[in-house]
Amino acid sequence: MADPMHQFQIATLIPFHVGGVDLSFTNSSLWMLIGTVLSIVGLTIASERKAMIPGRLQVGAEGLYNFIDNLITENIGAGAKQYFPLVFTLFVMVLVGNFLGMIPYSFTYTSHLAVTAGLALMVFFTVLIIGIARHGTHFFSLFVPPGVPMWLLWLVVLIEIVSFISRPITLSVRLFANMVAGHVLMKVIAGFAIMFASVGGFAWLGTLLPVAFNVVMIGFEFFIAFIQAYVFAVLTCIYLKDTMEIEH
Amino acid sequence: METEAVRLLAGAIALLPLAGIGLGLGKIFAAYNEAIGRNPGAAPLLDKKFMFTFAVTEALGIFALLIAFYLVFAK
Numbered sequence: 076m077a078d079p080m081h082q083f084q085i086a087t088l089i090p091f092h093v094g095g096v097d098l099s100f101t102n103s104s105l106w107m108l109i110g111t112v113l114s115i116v117g118l119t120i121a122s123e124r125k126a127m128i129p130g131r132l133q134v135g136a137e138g139l140y141n142f143i144d145n146l147i148t149e150n151i152g153a154g155a156k157q158y159f160p161l162v163f164t165l166f167v168m169v170l171v172g173n174f175l176g177m178i179p180y181s182f183t184y185t186s187h188l189a190v191t192a193g194l195a196l197m198v199f200f201t202v203l204i205i206g207i208a209r210h211g212t213h214f215f216s217l218f219v220p221p222g223v224p225m226w227l228l229w230l231v232v233l234i235e236i237v238s239f240i241s242r243p244i245t246l247s248v249r250l251f252a253n254m255v256a257g258h259v260l261m262k263v264i265a266g267f268a269i270m271f272a273s274v275g276g277f278a279w280l281g282t283l284l285p286v287a288f289n290v291v292m293i294g295f296e297f298f299i300a301f302i303q304a305y306v307f308a309v310l311t312c313i314y315l316k317d318t319m320e321i322e323h
Numbered sequence: 324m325e326t327e328a329v330r331l332l333a334g335a336i337a338l339l340p341l342a343g344i345g346l347g348l349g350k351i352f353a354a355y356n357e358a359i360g361r362n363p364g365a366a367p368l369l370d371k372k373f374m375f376t377f378a379v380t381e382a383l384g385i386f387a388l389l390i391a392f393y394l395v396f397a398k
Contacts, residue, residue, distance in 0.1 A: 080396050249382040256385045259392045302378045309375055 079262035083186055083255065103190070106182045110171040118167075139167070143308065150312035151319060158315050161201065165194060166308040169250065173300035176254060177293070185303075186254040188247060195247035198311050206318040217317055246310055253303050257296045264289050334394040337387055344384040351376050 089100035121136035129137065143163045147155050169185055176183025184190050206214040218235040219228070264285045271281035355373045359366055 078396060079392070248386070249379070252385045252389045253382055256388045256392065259396070260388070263392075299378075302374060303382075306375060306378045306382075 079259045079266070082182075082258060082262065085187075102182045103184045103187060106175055107172070107184045107190075110168070110175050110184070113175075114167050114171050139163075146308055147312055150309060151316045155315070155319065158312075162308055162311055162315075165198070165311055166304055168194070169307050170301065170304035173254065173304055174297075176258065177297060177300060183254050183258060185250055186258065188251045191247035191251040192243065194307075195243040198246065198314055199243040202314050202318055209318060214317075242314060246307065250303050250307055253299055257292075257299055261289055261292050261296065264292065330394055334391045337391040337394055340387040341384055344380060344387070347380050348377070348384075351380060 086102045087099040088102060088105060091097075091099045117132075118136055121132040124130075124133070126133060140163070143159065143166055147159060147162055151158060172183065172185040172190075175181055176186065206217075218232050218239065220231060220235065223231050267285040268282040268289075271278050271285070274281075351373065355369060358369055
């Protein structure tokens with residue numbers, strides 16, 4: 076049986092080294108490029124003809140726009156339009172990556188911690204830099220919730236600081252772990268079918284069970300692919316909310 | 324062979340957190356269904372909240388599964 080982790084291996088396509096740093100064009104970069112080109116070209120074509128009666132593509136693009144617009148209004152507030160490009164780009168990037176990974180023999184670039192941690196750290200530092208630039212040292216009152224008794228304050232502040240610092244970790248690991256576990260699970264279950272088939276005799280009937288389960292799993296994985304992109308966008312919005320108004 | 328057995332056992336132990344996550348997910352589903360039953364009109368709002376909490380809790384189960392997979396498959 077082939078190793079279920081094999082699908083996540085990075086293969087160098089065009090070697091490229093700069094001063095001892097490996098900047099090679101890999102299969103991960105290739106699929107990221109495909110995802111970027113796909114989303115840019117798709118959204119450009121969709122918004123090219125601004126028809127009064129929109130076609131299918133235009134409805135899809137407008138739906139996506141409205142979806143993120145509502146997300147930001149609900150989670151940050153009405154006056155947070157300046158964050159729309161960031162949240163929209165992150166959502167489309169993660170969504171396209173998750174869905175491209177569902178194509179057999181493709182590569183899921185969101186299944187690598189390097190990619191998701193890069194996105195999560197970008198969100199983290201955006202919050203930190205905008206927050207400090209806008210509120211100055213007052214930004215750190217985020218760690219001091221109101222109405223906490225004095226003797227407990229040190230512990231609460233400690234917990235708040237730890238939870239703030241662990242944000243990029245949980246944000247990136249959630250996405251990467253979901254993608255890896257889902258894909259490995261499908262491969263492991265497909266491996267059961269091969270095991271049944273190699274027994275011989277009437278044991279091949281047993282292959283129907285894992286294959287049927289895998290069909291259900293693929294549907295579930297599409298759901299997870301969307302939900303994880305959604306969660307990534309929602310959490311980004313919740314984190315960005317800290318840069319808006321500080322009420323205490 | 325000894326290390327192989329320990330590795331598989333460790334993989335199984337890594338799945339123990341699923342007990343707590345199962346309880347948590349059960350609580351989320353129960354609360355969601357009860358809320359929908361009491362106030363069907365709030366369904367659109369509850370759906371979003373439910374999806375979010377479900378995905379965040381479910382991710383914890385995936386963490387455990389991932390560690391188990393790494394213990395069993397990663398060489």
